[in-house]
Amino acid sequence: MSQDQDRTVSLQLTARMSLLPVATHCVETAGKAFGLGREESLKLSLATEEIFSYLSSHVCRGDILDIRCVNGLSYVRVEFRFSVSTLDMGALNIAASVDCENEDDMAEMGLAIASRTIDRLNIIAERQNRICLDIEKDKNYPGVPEITNAPVDVKGALTVETPDTEGVKLYVTRVAQGPPDTLRPPFFQYPGKVADMVTAGDCQVVTAVDARGECVGGVIIRFRTDRIVEVFGPHIFCRTREDEVAGLLLDACIAKTVRTKAIGLVNLTGMPPSVQLQFELLGSLRYYWDDDKTFTRQWYYRLLHEDPGCQVFTDGVLKDYLQREYGRLFLAREIREVRDQGEMKAGASIFSTEIRREGSMAIMRPLWPGAFSRKKLSKTSFFHSTWESPGTHRS
């Protein structure tokens, strides 16, 4: 049996409530077999129960439903595949609140519960009207001990390398033991988790070593989508030759991604000033905390190829903003305005939500377009942050 086959469990069944125990039992058992703890397996099973119930009652009752559990090494993913013509699962917006006034609201309550028990949610429209809704639950890993490391003295020639498992853990540990950073992704707290992510192919790590083999820096790259690669770092562990180390690491990132499907790199979590010149400033996000403190983080991107130019379709509200921003970024775009002319729309739009419990933060990303009515909007509590473009204030 191949490694891929070892890491998946598939189940095909009819979307009927009578088969609910089959689905939940399968997911719970697979979760345990794939290394989730008891509590995480149960949460995944609970989310499965709510999603299966909703699908078999409101979305694809009596139709074929494919459930696939995937061992992502650092997480377990459950995929629900079904066919629909319209989709309204707005309650999956993790920040949405649900009324409990009638039976339909109770069904949405189930989805809201499902969305809150898992770590990530994603929805993909596939071919032939197929929808893939997937949920993920992370495994638990031991954290990094709180020790402060002295900067490394660089000796001799520098090289970049793809580290083995121990090298990955060493790099991640050094990052975590460096200066604190609220926006650093939580996986940097768990070296074993990053090692599993690398093994699973979810991300790649490149490190820079000096002539003695001492790790003097590193960087993580991860495909955020098929087309966009997110760069975490470069992180530098030395006081001298920082620019050289950062430049080498960034060049290695580009070499690894430039002949893939990626069209660009983004950095949302900060990088050394010396490599910022190689990126373009996309904008900045100001974060507001409960104690009225704020801080701003700049977001950068870099295209890997010639931009071919394209058309952009947008609501009129955003037209001027887009024109100004595309102009600032020298991106040739023909902006076309779309208007609501009474045509039928899908149900509620859906946002994916990534929970960062350590940072008291949730990141919402638009997943599914739909009629996000004012009523729905008013039931959604947005996190308090402000996007700023260079040269503008709180646009």
Place this chain on the structure above:
Amino acid sequence: MIEPNLDLLVPAYVREFEPYIPSKPDPELQKLYGCDHLYRLNNNENPLGPPPGAQDVIRRFPPPRGAVYPSGDSYYLRQEIAACHGMEPDQVLVGNGANEVIAFVIKAFCGQGDNIITADKTFAVYEWVAVFSGIEARVIPLKEERFDDRAMLNSIDAATKVIFLCNPNNPTGTYWSRETLIAFLDEVGGRQIVVVDEAYFEFVEAGDYPDGMSLINDYPNLIVFRTFSKMYGIAGLRIGYLAGDLKVVDMIRRTCVVYSVNGIAQEAALACLRDETGHIRRTRDLVREGKEFLCAEMGAMGLPVNAGEGNYLIVKLPGSDTLAYRKLMHEGIMIRPMTGFRYPNHIRVTLAKMDAMEAFVTALKKILA
């Protein structure tokens, strides 16, 4: 309507391959970027166009001949090429641009589990064709901007079938001397096919630069590529060729699609070979003038330049090359950003006529100001 299941029908190595998106036609680009002119300094085209004889062929091509199939194997052209190099016509295969002959070679020699060896910073098509054919491409980092002969030799294993060298290299303009190439061929010892792509052969004036054609008799595992797209200025007609040992070429012929080279291209290429008007000298003069001018201007701007052989040079910028591409496009200048060649923050500029060179310098000064 039942849609085909492309996940099952298409091999993973094709599904995963990112297709190359060529740039839009000039009028579309000018509209998109709002510029009233466009200097094409991105594809190493010859701004002088084809030699006069080839221009005459194109001008006089009788329209009714459009209905007639061309020679399926470029019969007369192969005879002429063979005569130029002192070989048999059957040692030559003509393709729809040198890109097509790359595909012929990989199809002829590589099967599942095999690999090819090339460099990381070189013409990308060797790597692309291998990858979307399910063949491993081993890309060896350049050493001091040159193909690293030792590292390439060390990468050879039992599954290595073809080694691709680009001489002079696009985009670095560096080349292997005759001595280096011969030493490499000696070490390979006929166990692998060695392809030497000489797309920019006619531009090179260095005395120790080897003519690969002259080595075919001694090294039957050597295949040499040439093209009519660069020096001879008929890139729009798509025609290039390979030459090699009779038995080797006979094998490649099995994977060659006949009738892929159109009639005008064949006749124009013949006229290129017969040119006696000094087309190569004129082009070399133009390239030399452009190179000297750009080297001086870039030097004055404090920008490092890599100006080797060929009708192009590389400029290192202080920031992103893909951003510079977009800014220059708004100024009506089209260059090649080098990130795709694994040279981030570098641009390759075709050496062209002085009006284009001056416009490029003006635009570059403006965007870097």
